[in-house]
Every structure is written in C-alpha cells, then in structure tokens.
Amino acid sequence: MSGAVERRSGLSGARILAVLIKEFIQLTRDRLTYAMILVMPIVQLLLFGYAINSDPRDLPTAVLVQDQGPMARSTLSALVNSGYFEIVRTASSPAELDAAVARGEVQFALTIPADFTRRVVRGDGAQILVEADASDPAATGGAIAALASLPRTALSRDLVGAASKPGADPFEVVIHRRYNPEAVTAYNIVPGLLGVILSMTLVMMTALGVTREYERGTMESLLATPARPIEVMIGKLAPYVVVGLIQTTVILILARVLFAVPMAGGWIALGLGVLLFIVGSLALGFLISTVARTQLQAMQMSFFYMMPSILLSGFMFPFRGMPDWAQALGSVIPVTHFLRVVRGALLKGLDVVALWPSLGALALFVVVIAGAAMARYRTTLD
Amino acid sequence: MSDLAVDVSGLNKSFGPRHVVQDVSIQVEKGRITGFLGPNGSGKTTTLRMLCGLLTPDSGEGQVLGLDFRRQAEAVKRQTGYMTQKFSLYEDLSIEENLDFVARVHELPRRRERVADSLERLGLTARRKQLAGSLSGGWKQRLALAASIMHEPRLLLLDEPTAGVDPKARREFWDEIHALSAEGLTVMVSTHYMDEAERCHDIAYIAYGRLMARGTAEEVIARSGLVTFRGEGPGADRLARDLAKASGVAMAAPFGAALHVSGTDRAALEAAIAPYRKPPVTWTEVQPTLEDVFIRLMGQSSDNFQ
Numbered sequence: 165m166s167g168a169v170e171r172r173s174g175l176s177g178a179r180i181l182a183v184l185i186k187e188f189i190q191l192t193r194d195r196l197t198y199a200m201i202l203v204m205p206i207v208q209l210l211l212f213g214y215a216i217n218s219d220p221r222d223l224p225t226a227v228l229v230q231d232q233g234p235m236a237r238s239t240l241s242a243l244v245n246s247g248y249f250e251i252v253r254t255a256s257s258p259a260e261l262d263a264a265v266a267r268g269e270v271q272f273a274l275t276i277p278a279d280f281t282r283r284v285v286r287g288d289g290a291q292i293l294v295e296a297d298a299s300d301p302a303a304t305g306g307a308i309a310a311l312a313s314l315p316r317t318a319l320s321r322d323l324v325g326a327a328s329k330p331g332a333d334p335f336e337v338v339i340h341r342r343y344n345p346e347a348v349t350a351y352n353i354v355p356g357l358l359g360v361i362l363s364m365t366l367v368m369m370t371a372l373g374v375t376r377e378y379e380r381g382t383m384e385s386l387l388a389t390p391a392r393p394i395e396v397m398i399g400k401l402a403p404y405v406v407v408g409l410i411q412t413t414v415i416l417i418l419a420r421v422l423f424a425v426p427m428a429g430g431w432i433a434l435g436l437g438v439l440l441f442i443v444g445s446l447a448l449g450f451l452i453s454t455v456a457r458t459q460l461q462a463m464q465m466s467f468f469y470m471m472p473s474i475l476l477s478g479f480m481f482p483f484r485g486m487p488d489w490a491q492a493l494g495s496v497i498p499v500t501h502f503l504r505v506v507r508g509a510l511l512k513g514l515d516v517v518a519l520w521p522s523l524g525a526l527a528l529f530v531v532v533i534a535g536a537a538m539a540r541y542r543t544t545l546d
Numbered sequence: 547m548s549d550l551a552v553d554v555s556g557l558n559k560s561f562g563p564r565h566v567v568q569d570v571s572i573q574v575e576k577g578r579i580t581g582f583l584g585p586n587g588s589g590k591t592t593t594l595r596m597l598c599g600l601l602t603p604d605s606g607e608g609q610v611l612g613l614d615f616r617r618q619a620e621a622v623k624r625q626t627g628y629m630t631q632k633f634s635l636y637e638d639l640s641i642e643e644n645l646d647f648v649a650r651v652h653e654l655p656r657r658r659e660r661v662a663d664s665l666e667r668l669g670l671t672a673r674r675k676q677l678a679g680s681l682s683g684g685w686k687q688r689l690a691l692a693a694s695i696m697h698e699p700r701l702l703l704l705d706e707p708t709a710g711v712d713p714k715a716r717r718e719f720w721d722e723i724h725a726l727s728a729e730g731l732t733v734m735v736s737t738h739y740m741d742e743a744e745r746c747h748d749i750a751y752i753a754y755g756r757l758m759a760r761g762t763a764e765e766v767i768a769r770s771g772l773v774t775f776r777g778e779g780p781g782a783d784r785l786a787r788d789l790a791k792a793s794g795v796a797m798a799a800p801f802g803a804a805l806h807v808s809g810t811d812r813a814a815l816e817a818a819i820a821p822y823r824k825p826p827v828t829w830t831e832v833q834p835t836l837e838d839v840f841i842r843l844m845g846q847s848s849d850n851f852q
Contacts, residue, residue, distance in 0.1 A: 385634040385693075387600055389651045390624050546602050 196461045200468070211490070212475050219306040220485025223271040226253040226264045233281025235319060239292060239335075242318035243274065248307035261295075265342060267518055268504060271297050271304060271484060280335070284319065290335035298341035299511045300352045303482035311337050343426075343511040351426065354419040355506040356479040359499045361415060362438075363445045363473055366408050370449025371462040373400055374541075379459055393541045401446045408442035430509030433516045433523065437505030440526040444498050444533060451537035473499040501525040551576045551701055551732035552597065554608030554615060559592050559601060566592045567603075568755040574734060574748070579727050581746030582736035585844055589755040590736040591631060594703045597734070598628045611700050624652075627699035631706045633686045635693055637679025641670050644678050645693060652697040664692050684715030691719065695726065702726065704735040708742065720745050740837045749836075751843055758843050767839055772796070773812045774834040775819055777805040779827040792818035796842055808838050 192198055225243075229236055243249050249272060255261040261273045275293040283290035294311060296304045315333035323334055344351045377383040386396065419425040448469070456462035474480055476494040483494060494500045501522040508514040508522070516523065555571035567589040574580050582590045595601040597610055599619035608615060610622050635644045645664050649657045665671045668688055678689060687707060695702060704723075708716045720742065727733055727747075735746065743749055744763050751759040751766065759766045777785065783800035789807050790798040794814025798807045809815035823829055 380637070381630060381632040381634040382636055383634075384600065384630045384632075385628070386651075388598055388623060388626070388628040388630075389648070390620060390653075391651050 194458075194460070196456075196464060200464050204468070208471060211472070211493075215476060215486045215490035215493075216481045217485035217487075218302060218481055220303055220482045221247045221306070222250040223248055223303070223307055223484055224252040224269065225249040225272040225274060226255050226261055226270040227251050227274045227276070228255040228258060228261045229276045230278040231276050231280040235281040235284045235290075235322060235335075236276045238322050239276060239280075239314070239318045240274075242314060246307075246310045246314065248310045249274075265295055265297050266512055266514060268297065268508060268512075272307065284323075284334050287332070287334070291338050292335060293338045293340065295340045295342055297343060298345070298347055299343040299507050300478070300482055301344060301347035301349055302352075303484055304341070305347075308339060308341075311339060343428075350423045351511060352507065353479075354415075354423050354425050355510050356503050358412060358415045358419075358438075358506055359441065359477070359502040360470075360474055360479055362408055362411060362441060362502075363499055364470060365411065366404055366442060366445040367449040367452070367469060368463065368466040369404055369407070370401060370446050371452040371456065371466045372459050374450060374453035375456050375459050375462040378457070393538060397450060397538065397541065401443075401450065404446050405439075405442055408445070409438070412438050412442075425510065427510050428513030430513050430515055430519070433505060433514060433519045434509035436516060437502055437509065437519070437523055437526060440523065440530055441498060441502040441505075444526060444530040447530060447534040447537050448498075451533055451540065454537060454540040454542075473497055476500070478503055495525070498526055498529045501529075549576050550574065550609075551578075552608075552610050552734070554597070554606055554610065557593065557596060557606035557608075558604045559589075559596060560604055566755050567596070570606075570752065570755070570757045571608075572750060572757065572760075574732060576732050577727055577730045578747040579723060579733040579735065579745070580748045580750055581743045582734060582750050582752060583738070583743055583840060584736075584752035584758075585754075588752045590752055591705050593752065594628070594705050594734065594736060597622075597701075598626045598703050599623050600628070624697070625700045627694035627697070627702040629690050629694040629702070629704045629707050631709065633690060635678050635686075635690060638677060640675050640677055641665070641668075641681070641689060642674035644689065645696065648693045648696050654697055660696060664696055668692050684711050687711050687715065687719060688722075691722065695731075700730075700732065702731055702733045704733065706736050706738065708737065708739065716742070740835065740840075743836055751840060753844055758846075759839075763836055767834055767836065770834065770839040770842060771810050772808050772834040772839055772842055773810070773815055774806055774808040774832050774838055775815065775829050776801075776832045777807065777819070777822065777827050777829050778803070779825070782827045785822055785827070789818065789822070794818040797838075797845060799838070799841065806832070806835075806838055808834055808842060 191201075227240065229240065240251070244251060252270060253264055255264065255273075258275070261275065264270045265273045273295040275295075277291065277293075280290055280292065296308060298304050314337055315335050319334050341347060374383075377386060420427060449466070452465045452469075453462055456465055472493070476486065476490060477483070477497050477499040478494065479499065483491060483500065486494065504522040505519050505526070508519050550573050552572060552574035557567055557570040558565070559567040570589070570593055572593075582593070584590050592601060596603045596606070597615065599615070599622055603616065606616070611625050613621050615622050636647070639647065642661060642665060645661045646657070649661055654660055662671075665674050670685075670689070678686065681689060691707065708719055711719070716739075723733055723735070724745075735742070737743060746763070748761065749759070749763055749766050750757060759769065761769065780803075782805045783803055786798045786800050786805055789795050789805070794809050794811055795807055795818045796809045798805060807815065807819055809818070819829060
C-alpha cells in the first residue's frame, strides 16, 4: 500500500510518456492539423519572406512633361534611375494626371512645367511638381526620400559649364502628399483594420457555425426537416450581416473620434463595398464549414485565410512593394479589394464609378464563393 | 391506398468499401410499432436514415407513406418524424425556444398554441425557460420525442431513443409510443434492449447489413428452430465454458446463477448436456428468449466488416 502511495506522489516519467505518446498519435490522426503544422511554416515563410518588402521600388508613375528641353529629359531619366519610379503613363493634361492618382492607378504624378529648362539655365527658381498618393505613407516614404537628392545629381552632366552654380540646387522638387499630407500612418491603417476585423470575426463565426451543428449532431435533425439548403444558409448568415454592419459602424465612429481619420465622402461606394465584403466573408465562412469536419479544423482554415489577408492585401505592407506573383496572389484575396474601396472612399472621396474595378472584384468573389458553398452544402448526410 | 406505411425493396448503401446495407426489403403496416434490432454497425441507423431522406440509397425502390421515397423525399420528410440517436436539439436554446424553432421550420399553423400544448403534454410548462442542455437524459429524450412529433407525422423513426435512460423513463417513453401508435402513427424504432423489442408489434433483425428475421417476437422465436434448456443449481453458470464447446450446442450463456444452453438439434443438444444431468444441477426445457435467438443469429451471420 505504501508503494502505491509513493508511486502516486512522485513525478512519473512513464506516465508523462504515456500522455505524450497518446498526444502524438492524436496529432497525426487529424490530417489537416498535421498538414497545417508542416505546411504552414513552409508556405508562409516562402510566401511572406519573398513577398513582403517595406521599401517598394518601381512605383507606377505618371508624367506630364510640358518642357521639351534637355533638362527635362535628364531629370526624367534620373528619376527612373533612382529605381523608385517606373513611368507607366505619359499624360497630356493636368486633369488626366489627377485622375490617374485618384484612381490609384499610379502612386506618383510628376509635372515638369514648360519653362523648366529655361529656368534651370537661368538659375531662376526652376521647379518640378511631384504629387504622391500618400494614403499609405509606407509605400511612398522611400521614394520621397530619394527625391531629396534628385536636384543635385540629375543635371550634374548637363550643367558642367557656365550655368552650374556651386552651393545651390539647380531646381526644386515640390512634393504634394495627397490624401494624407502629414503622413499619418493611422489614416491608412485604421480603414484597413475595418477589413481585417470584419473578415476575422465573420469568416470565423460562420465557419464554426455550421461545423458546430455537425459536431453536436443538430444538423441531423435540421436535415430531417423540410428546410432547404438555401433557406438554412440565408437564415444562418443573415444575423451576421447585422453583426458586420454593427462592427463597421463602431469602427468608423472610433476611427473618426479617436484617430481623426478623414472621411472625404464616397459613402455609397463604401456602403456597397462593406455589404459585398460582409456577404463574401460570410459565404467564405460557410464554404469552410462545409469542408471542415471539426470546429478546430474550421478555425485552422480561417486562420490560414487570415494570414495572407493581413500580409498580402496591402494592409500591413505596401501592395506595390510585392513582386508580381505576390500581387497576383493578393488580388485574389477580397480584403485587398475591400481595402482599396475603403481607403479610396474615405481618404480620396472616390465614388462608385471610380471604385468600380474593386467593387466588381468583390462582387465576383461573392458570386463564386457563395456558389461553391451552395454546391458543397448537402441536404443529406452522404 | 395500401395499408403499408413503408414498402421498400432492394435497399443498398455503401460507404466506400463497406457495404453497410445489403438488399434490405421491408414492409411495415400502418399503425404498427416495428423494432429494429441487430448488433452495432449492422445498418439499422443507415436504413432509418435512408427512409427519411437523410441518406441517398445506392439502389432500392419503394414507397414510404404512399410516396416514392427516393423521388419524393421532400414530401416524405414533411410527414416523417425522426429522432436521432444523439440528442440533437439545441442545448443552448431553452425548451420552449427549441420547440418554437421546430414549429417554425415545419411552418406549423397555430404555432404558439402548439408549442404551448406540447409543453403542457410534456409537463414542462413551468420549466419552459430552462436550457435544453441542462435537462437530464430522460427529459432530453422526452423533449426530443415531443419535437419530432410536433408536426403530426404519419411515420415516426426512432434511432435508439432510450440509450442511457433510466427504466422508469423508458417505461413512460414506451407508454407514449404505444399511445401514439394507437392513434394510427406508424413507428420504426431501433433498440438494443430485449424488453423493448418485446414491446414492439413486429421485429426486424438486421445483422451486417442483411435483414435476417422478421415477424412478431413469437414468430421470430418459433422460426428460429432453437431448443433451449435451462440449468439451475449451484455452479450451473460455471458450466458455460465446457458446454459451449460440446457438439450440438450452438451457445451456452449464463443468466445469473442459471445457464441457458441452446441448439437447433434437440437430440444432439440433449446428448451434450447428458453428462451434466446430475445433482445439484437440474435441467428443464424452456422457451428460448428473444435474446437467445438474437445471439444465435448474431453468431450465424458472418461479419463482413472484419
């Protein structure tokens, strides 16, 4: 008897081993968990390690060159040579330039005025204008820093002769940070958080919702009733649309009150985007729950979706900083498009027409995912 | 219209390589209580699920409630009540909310009235705000039954409804089932309890996906051709091991201090127990019980899942 008591009181290696072995066996039984443990670090390391770049280069730039002189050409090539700018559009009017920035088609717009060469040669306060879409300060920071040294280096070869005046820069770069002149990170992050928070709660909640019914056995009863799949889906998802709308309202109010995030308008586009995004997230959650067998698996799948939504969507790191393949991957994620809608509407005041590409992408996502979820949801237990 | 509530034939269902239900044909008369018996994994649940449209049979034809049970599954669902093996109401909803949900899903007219009636009949009116998850096993089962008959189905399928329920609650449950059947409801119930099997009008015995026996309890016993001797006296139960090996003995099973020895060949059986026909053990021929018959059937059927 004393032996038994002693055995109970000590720390038993054998008993720890027993639990340990059991735990390992269970771990390998759940194939999805097993796969996640192995695949997650590899995929994410490769994906995010190569994709994320907080100092983006080759940013799309539109130019309006009104001066045909040699100084303008040299300045342009110096700009490109800095590595930060890639000229994707040559505008013919200031309005065109403006629109390209507003739509988010380009990050920078450069204007070289008609009298540029003349003023440089005369040393008469030459200027070029760079307008930056600074809604994401991180995306423009490096490039703007590079602009500082442009006047000194750009024309060094052209001005070896008489016109070079030591000590003074031959021209000035005027930088307009549009949409976020003070480069407040919160202006970019807070609207972005709307997308992240909505998808985090909505995808996960619905993913667990259906799986829970299967796990608890209530689905068996539900399926034995005359309720149709579409009826179950709508009934289960509708409450979360309300949840999503409440979250949106709370986040927007806090964004305004605590962070003074500018709200330039675009309310209709924002509303439409929010609605599409909520429905899309819910449909995705529903799809996950038709695939996952347990609530744990549903959690893991939701998590697997969340990581790229945060890292590849342009939420945390500049979208344009990523290599093309990562941008392509990011374009599949609805959060990417939602962020463009939210930032476009709030910071730039864009309307439905201007945000159409992103809204269209969200709508497509809703249709595809809801269709897949419907197709997968069964009225039987087969 | 025929007076068969269920008339299906050639039912088959496989899950991957496992042929869970093999060529099962079954007829159930209206207003009868049919007990589904058989070992675990024998296809009882699968058969019930196919009848109420929860599973799609691989093959099989027939009618349930006069409807083509495959093509008119929706219509069958509307007139069928199904009570699952595991408690499948919402544990985080109250008793009343659960019943209300069921009533709404079935689009029942006079919903409030019917929920109130149902609560009244259950005797749970006072506790209607209690969460379903906090009920005891017996109450859960009664609530589940009430929920499954709320839409006044013509066919009620019960999948091991009394597992884990105390004898008194079981007795009350069966009284309720008989009352429903007297009102014309057809009931199919799967069970492992022999006393429950004997409470059914008819029995269907399924083993390893095949229907092995069908009829009333008396018919099933008579048709088994089994002869059973009961040995009583000190140490009678200890003889089981030796007797089970003797030729002519299909099985020997201790019942408390007594021993049941059964076989299909009376002469061989008597020869087998002859050496033990001595005091203190006394032998008498008894009517085989359903359990004897079922254990015999179980031993006969080959387990094709092994």
